[in-house]
Amino acid sequence: MIIPINLDTGSYPIEIERGALHRARELFRLDRKVLVVTDSGVPACYAEEIAAAAKEPYLVTVPQGEESKSLSAFEKLLSKMLSCGFSRKDCVVSVGGGVVSDLAGFTAASYMRGIDFYSVPTTVLSAVDASIGGKTALNLDGIKNIVGAFYQPKAVLIDPDTMKTLPGRQVSNGLCEALKMSITSDPELFDVFEQQDPYCCLDEIITRSVMIKKAVVEQDEKEQNLRKVLNFGHTIGHGIESAGHALGLYHGECVAMGMIPMCSKDVQKRLMPVLKKLKLPVSAPIDAEEIYRALIHDKKAAGGEVSVVTVDEIGSFSFRTIPLSSLKPLINIVTEQGEKA
Numbered sequence: 001m002i003i004p005i006n007l008d009t010g011s012y013p014i015e016i017e018r019g020a021l022h023r024a025r026e027l028f029r030l031d032r033k034v035l036v037v038t039d040s041g042v043p044a045c046y047a048e049e050i051a052a053a054a055k056e057p058y059l060v061t062v063p064q065g066e067e068s069k070s071l072s073a074f075e076k077l078l079s080k081m082l083s084c085g086f087s088r089k090d091c092v093v094s095v096g097g098g099v100v101s102d103l104a105g106f107t108a109a110s111y112m113r114g115i116d117f118y119s120v121p122t123t124v125l126s127a128v129d130a131s132i133g134g135k136t137a138l139n140l141d142g143i144k145n146i147v148g149a150f151y152q153p154k155a156v157l158i159d160p161d162t163m164k165t166l167p168g169r170q171v172s173n174g175l176c177e178a179l180k181m182s183i184t185s186d187p188e189l190f191d192v193f194e195q196q197d198p199y200c201c202l203d204e205i206i207t208r209s210v211m212i213k214k215a216v217v218e219q220d221e222k223e224q225n226l227r228k229v230l231n232f233g234h235t236i237g238h239g240i241e242s243a244g245h246a247l248g249l250y251h252g253e254c255v256a257m258g259m260i261p262m263c264s265k266d267v268q269k270r271l272m273p274v275l276k277k278l279k280l281p282v283s284a285p286i287d288a289e290e291i292y293r294a295l296i297h298d299k300k301a302a303g304g305e306v307s308v309v310t311v312d313e314i315g316s317f318s319f320r321t322i323p324l325s326s327l328k329p330l331i332n333i334v335t336e337q338g339e340k341a
């Protein structure tokens with residue numbers, strides 16, 4: 001299936017199909033110099049397959065993990081392209097999760113003020129979220145995604161077969177972002193999570209999530225208003241992620257907990273069993289005050305108030321601006337002390 005993303009600045013296709021990796025040459029223009037960027041945790045065969053389809057491939061493997069979204073990794077990729085004589089007519093392909101697509105996308109956006117970029121997401125999270133919408137980013141001085149650009153790919157190739165090698169916890173991590181979108185925007189997708197085995201419905205979940213993100217991004221490419229709906233669960237989620245750094249929680253796991261207090265009681269009743277089914281945490285062993293402190297440093301907090309997305313009914317949402325202090329009782333809902341109280 002091909003889903004077009006139509007933006008004022010141009011359109012590009014997202015192909016979702018099992019086995020599509022073998023047809024990269026049909027979807028991407030690879031008859032030129034191609035920098036294929038992957039990381040050490042992604043099975044090497046995926047990037048090798050893209051490289052084999054290119055006329056003049058240069059394969060670079062960065063270390064897996066968030067640390068690769070760094071200025072030094074960015075500089076290494078730029079130097080590689082420069083020393084290999086890349087021109088404005090050449091291109092970059094990312095093969096991996098959100099770390100690789102954020103890094104490779106930003107590199108493509110910067111080299112010679114922008115060369116063609118293609119993405120092959122191999123994690124569920126990058127398929128449903130990171131690879132769609134054109135956000136690229138690096139981290140700096142411990143601040144996530146503080147350097148970056150909106151830079152749309154020329155095409156995205158999603159082959160769910162590449163996700164067979166993904167550990168179960170990573171699958172759940174990505175499914176959480178899809179679940180998030182279903183709660184605000186697609187009650188039928190929520191039904192899939194509720195009534196079926198989500199691990200067996202990956203293709204349907206990815207496709208419906210791409211459709212939701214497409215609709216949002218097409219209306220608000222640069223996050224002026226509607227795109228903020230994608231931050232549902234992220235306010236308290238980010239606080240848990242920062243305060244619980246030592247616990248090694250994944251982003252999706254923190255968002256899972258962050259969504260709970262933002263839902264009405266009725267929605268919570270339906271959400272909790274789904275989170276448990278996905279083996280996502282529903283509370284964290286972290287001091288609520290620590291989460292609050294981490295959260296008030298969040299960039300979205302301004303003037304003692306914070307913008308949040310709340311859900312009263314599955315498939316709809318509201319934007320609310322609330323005083324920061326009113327987050328305290330909400331945080332209590334997802335901390336273990338709060339649960340006992």
Ligand SMILES: NC(=O)c1ccc[n+]([C@@H]2O[C@H](COP(=O)([O-])OP(=O)(O)OC[C@H]3O[C@@H](n4cnc5c(N)ncnc54)[C@H](O)[C@@H]3O)[C@@H](O)[C@H]2O)c1
Nearest residue numbers: 041042064097098099122123125126129130135162165166
């Ligand atoms: N640009 C955006 O719009 C956007 C949106 C959401 C998240 N992000 C970013 O995405 C990143 C997180 O992405 P992620 O969850 O994909 O993490 P990731 O890229 O770190 O991938 C997770 C792990 O899975 C491994 N892996 C990847 N594909 C695999 C496969 N098919 N089989 C086995 N292992 C595989 C990787 O090596 C890594 O160790 C964060 O940096 C986040 O900021 C960006």
